[in-house]
Amino acid sequence: MKENEKELHLHRDEVRIFCPATVANVNCGFDTLGFALEGIGDEMVFRKVTTPGVTITLITGEELPMEAHNNVAGVAGNAMLEGIEADFGVEIEIHKKIRSGSGIGSSAASAAGAVYGINQLLDTPLSNLELTRYAMKGEALASGNEHADNVAPCIYGGTTLITGYDPLRVISLPPMETVYVGILHPHIKIATKDARAILPKEVPLKDAITQAQRLAGFVASLYEWDKQLFVESVQDVLVEPHRKQLIPHFDAIKTVSKEHGCMAFGISGSGPSLFAFAFAKANIESYLHASKTYYKQQHLNVDTYSSQISGTGCQVIQ
Secondary structure, three states: OOHHHHHHOOOOOEEEEEEEEEEEOOOOOOOOEEEEEEEEEEEEEEEEEOOOEEEEEEEEOOOOOOOHHHOHHHHHHHHHHHHOOOOOEEEEEEEOOOOOOOOOOHHHHHHHHHHHHHHOOOOOOOOHHHHHHHHHHHHHHHHOOOOOOOHHHHHHOOEEEEEEEOOEEEEEOOOOOOOEEEEEEEOOOOOHHHHHHOOOOOOOHHHHHHHHHHHHHHHHHHHHOOHHHHHHHOOOOOOHHHHHHHOOOHHHHHHHHHHOOOOEEEEOOOOOOEEEEEOOHHHHHHHHHHHHHHHHHOOOOEEEEEEEEOOOOOEEEO
16 A cells, blocks of 8 residues: 555444456466556445454345355455454345356455455555455355455555555556447456366467567557557457357347457456457447447346446445
């Protein structure tokens, strides 16, 4: 945590926070890139108590385990309390607004929110990097492995790049202020573990090179804000060809996105949510409308969200 952030930190015994939805992978950065969405997210309430450990007192919006050891928020929160040798416990309320299994960071919002909320109760708060480490423990419960491409942007805000896990390093990338995002969530569930299991263990060298070039191009495009390079870079040759079979009508919706002026399209995290980028809000709105109409004709319900990339991660709310 930066010094000015520490100065703004207020010690509390009860706090309510907002934890944003996130898009991970961003086509060219599997387990590496992620960004936070505006206006879509969960709310959580934290109360400092004398009983040790995490106690989950209320969950609304989703049917999720109340037992801390079976809940990503409980696992992440307990890992943090143990790590800092806390002399107190925490009661947590979880108000889910992000559908579980939607592919826009539902489990990450709970895990990241848990450690961020506990951090607000500390006299000496931890850094965002330390919070990310603990949040990854919760993600491991949901997906089977510790990864930070959702929890990092949820905590840091904006677009984040994971350059390594040993040691963990998170870099905040320059903002994409003129980029609009459309999220399309078909009402099917894809478990992260299943979406990982479908991926090959080895990939052709030429594909690995192409993907490395695109990730490098994406990062470079943000620092230079080279729109052409940005568009060329947000493509996926490693994961999309395998995972798209899990999402009904993927290729048709990808065509719709192009027809409505979107310049990038792909799977959000492990799916089933799909994301699209455009440089104008009108393009996103027309694409979402057309896609929703298409899915309705196929007798499949979808949710749609129009957003920009949020510069703010988890935050305290009144």
